[in-house]
Amino acid sequence: MPPRILNLKIKNMKKNLVIIILTFLPFFLSNCKKSTYESENSPTDYTILIAHGYDTTGIKDFGQYYRVEGDIVIPKSSLTTLPRQAMGNSVQQVALSKQRTITVRIDNSVYINGADFDWSAEVPQAIAEFNNLETSNIRLTLTSSTVADITIKAESISGSPNTIAEAPLPSGGNPGSFVRINTTYSHTPTNSGQKKYNLVHELGHCIGLNHTNWYDTGEGPFPVIGNSPNSNAQRDLWSVMNGGTAALSWIGFTDWDIYAISFLYASADGIPGSSEFCTSATYGYSNLPVGSYINWTVPFGFTSSTSGNFITLTRSTGYYADATLQGEINLPNGSTINVTKLIKSNCNVSVEFKNTGSQYVSGAINFALTSPPYSSYSGTVSAPYSSTYTTMTGGTYTITASRAPSWDPYYVSIGGGTPKYISSYGTTSIGTYYVGNGFVVNVWR
Ligand SMILES: [Zn+2]
Numbered sequence: 105m106p107p108r109i110l111n112l113k114i115k116n117m118k119k120n121l122v123i124i125i126l127t128f129l130p131f132f133l134s135n136c137k138k139s140t141y142e143s144e145n146s147p148t149d150y151t152i153l154i155a156h157g158y159d160t161t162g163i164k165d166f167g168q169y170y171r172v173e174g175d176i177v178i179p180k181s182s183l184t185t186l187p188r189q190a191m192g193n194s195v196q197q198v199a200l201s202k203q204r205t206i207t208v209r210i211d212n213s214v215y216i217n218g219a220d221f222d223w224s225a226e227v228p229q230a231i232a233e234f235n236n237l238e239t240s241n242i243r244l245t246l247t248s249s250t251v252a253d254i255t256i257k258a259e260s261i262s263g264s265p266n267t268i269a270e271a272p273l274p275s276g277g278n279p280g281s282f283v284r285i286n287t288t289y290s291h292t293p294t295n296s297g298q299k300k301y302n303l304v305h306e307l308g309h310c311i312g313l314n315h316t317n318w319y320d321t322g323e324g325p326f327p328v329i330g331n332s333p334n335s336n337a338q339r340d341l342w343s344v345m346n347g348g349t350a351a352l353s354w355i356g357f358t359d360w361d362i363y364a365i366s367f368l369y370a371s372a373d374g375i376p377g378s379s380e381f382c383t384s385a386t387y388g389y390s391n392l393p394v395g396s397y398i399n400w401t402v403p404f405g406f407t408s409s410t411s412g413n414f415i416t417l418t419r420s421t422g423y424y425a426d427a428t429l430q431g432e433i434n435l436p437n438g439s440t441i442n443v444t445k446l447i448k449s450n451c452n453v454s455v456e457f458k459n460t461g462s463q464y465v466s467g468a469i470n471f472a473l474t475s476p477p478y479s480s481y482s483g484t485v486s487a488p489y490s491s492t493y494t495t496m497t498g499g500t501y502t503i504t505a506s507r508a509p510s511w512d513p514y515y516v517s518i519g520g521g522t523p524k525y526i527s528s529y530g531t532t533s534i535g536t537y538y539v540g541n542g543f544v545v546n547v548w549r
Pocket residue numbers: 305309315346347
């Protein structure tokens with residue numbers, strides 16, 4: 105996992121030692137000048153701590169340190185408000201359930217205020233830049249619907265001739281609801297790259313990013329993102345989220361931009377690649393910045409080979425356990441993004457055929473894989489209140505039920521779904537289902 109925000113938490117062993125030492129500090133500090141004490145205990149520090157998600161109830165001030173939540177020691181020196189890639193705050197994020205389904209629409213106002221304010225061609229380009237970030241869970245979809253999560257519109261921002269556009273931060277788990285292009289901007293953008301740059305910037309606000317250079321612009325303090333730049337020497341000069349940069353043209357996300365977005369919105373699917381396979385599968389990234397490399401941790405029971413930023417895993421013979429692949433992506437700027445993938449075996453999937461009724465059933469439930477190798481399997485159930493199990497390869501199957509002339513009609517239900525009555529002789533279609541471990545077929549009559 106990436107280090108906690110700000111690296112403020114001191115590791116447990118050290119922490120306890122520090123706490124023991126610090127417990128005695130107040131006695132030494134009690135003669136400190138009141139004024140100094142008060143300035144260290146400024147509301148700004150509290151604001152920063154709260155913004156980082158710490159509960160300041162019962163906070164103790166030990167001069168050089170704070171202790172919060174009973175046992176977390178935070179050096180005051182770590183609270184200095186140096187410029188960092190910054191987000192709105194710990195609650196102004198897009199909810200996990202929304203991250204992959206953010207819709208964007210272009211309002212008619214974008215088309216009617218002249219070419220300088222018509223950014224419609226750049227909207228899909230800006231969307232693609234976010235969607236191409238493989239380590240991020242943010243996915244934007246351009247819609248022609250009249251409703252969307254984010255509306256791109258062109259309106260006058262009165263009294264702000266130097267503001268090219270504006271956008272709100274997320275609220276209630278939803279992204280900021282609009283990007284407003286300022287039709288009374290006094291330095292109209294003339295090129296497409298500029299429009300794209302500013303769209304990416306404003307969409308960045310919509311997903312919770314504040315200005316990377318917020319210290320320099322006199323904003324904040326905002327919660328910082330992970331290990332984003334934290335010193336003057338580390339200023340991220342080309343971050344698309346720097347404020348006061350309306351005149352710039354798009355040249356791509358910086359490594360720190362990628363790091364920050366990935367830190368906030370880690371990919372829920374994990375490393376790109378199949379989550380289930382029997383023998384072999386390939387995982388990795390196509391769009392990482394040039395010069396990136398990945399340190400892989402290969403799970404037990406697999407052999408591997410790598411090519412660029414991809415790894416191919418092969419299950420060892422007879423080894424079908426689920427496993428977790430881990431990768432540490434090293435971006436050229438020295439930052440790291442930790443990624444994982446839960447890998448499930450779809451070999452030897454166990455399917456249960458269950459007679460839930462009080463009478464004997466004569467019938468066969470047939471499975472045919474919809475793709476190569478088109479394997480087929482069959483399961484039967486007979487005795488009342490009993491189960492039998494069939495082992496098969498996981499995958500998508502068409503399922504049918506058979507009934508011979510001498511057999512009684514019976515019901516079939518897949519996984520508790522709507523029962524199908526098998527009254528005809530011959531074969532009756534049940535449907536197409538994905539079959540994995542724990543798949544259950546209920547029959548009765
Ligand atoms: Zn901005």
